[in-house]
Amino acid sequence: MHSDLRKRATQILVDNDRGGYTVPTPRLYPYQWNWDSAFAALGFSVFDRQRAWLELETLFEGQWADGMVPHIIFRRDDPDYFPGPAIWQSGTNPPSSCHSQPPVVASIIRHLVDTGGPADREKAAALFPKVLAWHNWFHTMRDPDGNGTVAIIHPWESGRDNCPDWDIGLERIDVPEDLGRYERRDTERVDADERPTSLEYDRYLTILKFGRECRWDQREIARNGPFFMADPGIQFILLRADRDLLYLATELALEDGLEQIDRWIARSVDGCGNYWNDRIGCFCARDLRSGRFSDAMTSISMLAFYAGAGTPGQRARLVEHAHAILDRCRYGFPSWDPRNGKFESKRYWRGPVWAMVNYMIVQGLTECGETALADRIKADTLKLIEKSGFREYFDPITGEGHGGRNFTWTAAIYLMWSATEQTSQAA
Ligand code: GLC
Helix, strand or coil, X not given: CXXXXXXXXXXXXXXXXXXXXXXXXXXXXXXXXXHHHHHHHHHHCCCCHHHHHHHHHHHHCCCCCCCCCCCEECCCCCCCCCCCHHHHCCCCCCXXXXXXXXXXXXXXXXXXXXXXXXXXXXXXXXXXXXXXXXXXXXXXXXXXXXXXXXXXXXXXXHCCCCCHHHXXXXXXXXXXXXXXXXXXXXXXXXXXXXXCCHHHHHHXXXXXXXXXXXXXXXXXXXXXXXXXXXXXXXXXXXXXXXXXXXXXXXXXXXXXXXXXXXHHHHHHHHHHHHHEECCCCEECCEECCCCCECCCCCCHHHHHHHHCCCCHHHHHHHHHHHHHHHHCCCCCCCCCCCCCCCXXXXXXXXXXXXXXXXXXXXXXXXXXXXXXXXXXXXXXXXXXXXXXXXXXXXXXXXXXXXXXCCXXXXXXXXXXXXXXXXXXXXX
């Protein structure tokens, strides 16, 4: 891997630092985002471990009293971003958005502990109860029936904003006449044909209106809100994070929560069955109001390996799909199956490749012995960055970069992989 790219990646993290937290990219996303910060910490850990921990500590400054860690923390109002704090109306300090995002933090903490020393263990022990409270929030507020299926109340909660997975849930939302006029800011910075459509945006804001009107009563939103879907991404990432939290509890001799985490894991392993779409042979999103499945494979379906989920037969089907999909792309792994009519190679989560999803896919495949697939996906990610720079996401067919530039998580994954390569060369 190129040392000038390594330098560039380091510089991006330093430049995107706003004093204790990192923005995903300047202007387009001017605040602290949840899973972006987790990956930023992974990147910082390569050259500044203190800073890596600080990224996670500042993220938890936004934690709500009920344990939720919001998807955006608004430390100051920035007119460059819509929808900002005035639209969310969280009533918290600092102000924040009012739903969460994929909980990768516990898995990143495990990485920091595994690669660190006593100071890292101390930091991990201090954060542990906060992470435990957050996982508890997911298992109660987003799985109100306790059946091991952890849901989302907004496509943004999945972190895969406009993936076709959510179309079946969004289609059911009628946009009210009194939604009000609003001005998007994202399409001023990125081509509109790479971003969600206007109708999608109206529906996103309809969910926010419901949330505001019930003062973000999370039980009410799960029971009666306009959108409630099971996301294999949240399910798999949380299951993996629960396993890593259990590991940390044992490793750091923290008794609190051991049994509870065990129960969550057992329940989630069972719950994964609810995501299996037999018609196409894949783990898919599901609308919990209608029971309807989304109908194509995504990059997130591949996280079954990362979660340690699925039967041997189910995993074999995923591997078959993965090969068929990669045969159609120059660069894997696309966020939506190119064999399906809704595939759009440039539009955000409807086709493009995302480096941090690939990082998790590669980790899971490697652990499960699927090394050929893992190597292909890792090599593709590196080629994309070498060809097109540290962009937000990439076209799986042409390899062009799109969305934001100098993107934190793309830089972080590059740094992470180059650090492990250096370690293995030295060994
Ligand atoms: C977009 C992505 C989301 C990410 C955020 C900041 O909303 O879909 O996953 O966290 O941008 O990068």
